[in-house]
Amino acid sequence: MAEALADYEQLSALSPAVHDFVAGGSGAELTLRRNRSAFDAITVTPRILGGVESPDTTTTILGTAAALPVAVAPMAYQRLFHPAGELFLAEAAAKAGIPYIISTLSSVPLEKIAAIAPSWFQLYWLHDRGAVRALIDRATASGCSALMVTADVPVMGRRLRDVRNSFVLPTEVTAANLVDKYTEAHSALNGASAVAAHTAAAFDPTFSWSDLEWVRSVTEIPLLVKGILDPRDALAAIDAGADSVVVSNHGGRQFDGAPASIDALGSVIDAVGNDFPVLLDSGIRGGTDVLKALAIGADAVLVGRPLLWALAAGAAEEALTLLGRELRDAMLLAGCADLAAVADLVTGRS
Template sequence: MDGAPLLCLADFEAAAGRRLPPDVWDYIRGGSGEELTLAGNRSAFARLPLRPRFLVDVETCDLTTNLLGASLSAPIGVAPTAFHRLAHPDGEVATARGAGDAGQLMVVSILASRSLKDIAAVASGPLWLQLYWLRRRDLLAEVVRQGEALGYRALVLTVDTPRVGRRLRDRRNGFAVPPDITAVNLDDAMMATTHDAHTGTSALERHAREQFDPTLTWADLAWLRGLTGLPVLLKGVLTAEDARLAVEHGVAGIVVSNHGGRQLDAAPAAIDALPEVLDAVAGHCPVLLDGGVRTGTDALKALALGASAVLVGRPVLWGLACGGASGVRDVLGVLAAELEDAMALSGRPRLRDVDATLLTRPSG
């Protein structure tokens, strides 16, 4: 890692920006359109002040939790992001090691640049598998079956990507994945477009239009659930209407997410969408938040609103770029330590003590 101590996620961000090639750095940090939603994911947290309570015994704080049968050291996990080898040669293998060392969940992308087998071989923490709905259902089915056989514990279907959003940084850079990095769990021919660079266009945007199935509807979820006994979560839900439909279709969980501001620009900030989704779900399944979490107090605010856990994407790549597995472990460790501090300073030593009264005045 850099010589200066990396004490917060902003330190990791700055260090990663110095290490990575400019086009890769733009790919990781950028959003779609005018990047309004990207900025909103962060600014929305600032509008939620905490209401601390005092004269509470906080000598010991307990962050441990259980999520769909997995024991976690903290309600924090690694969000699915593609091509980790862009950030470090060991890619997702290093990420899995770091997440396991931290005792936290990792959601592995279907576009991982290391094999599901190699990732599972080093993981000491729980793994979930993220999916995009491919036009070729035979390949999608094979990935699902492989993940289940290797011990992945849940499937996370991303639903907000019938096509990739207009990411102007990538278009300006003519961004393409280097030829030595590929989504190794999918067919080589399917991934060929990701390496095809053209100025003014994004190779990943073209690839998604070719390979992602935009005809996906709620009715198709039955096919996916029929493939496997694994629980299926939906990632990308932002409205009460979709949350209710998800529950009706038997999902095991929901991830409230706007894809890190990389899809529909002007979509709501994830933390702003969380309350209506939680109200609609009404406790039928766990609801996670993914989007804009950069501090332990951000995580605490999401938990206070009712989220079961938070996921982080870009910060994990910053840690990976700075120090491989140890960098990932340290990023997740910083977030957990900050969350513990925030819980103690708020007078909420256990997760069960964290509720909406931490953010809003109780009625009556």
């Protein structure tokens, strides 16, 4: 039984190679570590005597009602961690009342996931624009209520743990949404990552703002752009038709040397204004982290790795219940009756 959301890593009992696939970052993992050190350095000044008994954590995220200001981050190949994979975590998200974001690289077809949880769809830009259009149409037809374009993966970052492990997917775990499953992911390569070989075959590194404008033109559901760190890119995303941006460094798995997402959050909000929805991804490990992100100005956060650890431990529902408890405890201790009060807290750096 976990006492904190961060405990699930120790309870996950994965093979060393699969553990490294989740835990690792790119390069020397500087950005991976920076995500946590930046959160640890943030201080929040609590308020007192607010008469708060039961904080209200409910909100609406891009038109989706949510019991917590949280969405399950898009994460690939979840059948690596549990036989039911995405279905198990999506069911937990549905019970928790939060959006589940389906990855292009999910190991269960998106239609099956969307049937059991309020879902958004995360899109990678593929070489085949027809395949991109087909994914968008499938997501919309399945009832996905938002489209999240991940823009920071022209190529996969060099993830040295996977290289050293010659990481390869088992044959039963595939990119279930792709017509051509790109067999590179299952071909062992000594001293190389088969998953990186797969993304190199599938992804188009020339993805540009004009392509994003095309995406906007073919769907009417809310459009989010994930992978924003520079305020200029946030403004460009708005110009291209985005309804929201996600401040993210991909969990430290792409450009090693990028700032912590939480450190980039404030300048992005200053650029786009308080009325434009901004989400935060990367580094969230518990309810106090959620509160810190909201106090700086995020409208909601994406939670990733801790839920994969919980998935592997067979405890996805328990983990989301625990995250809600952690957030409510943090709000009580900070004197906040609701999320508007959290946004009014004063933050600093230690």
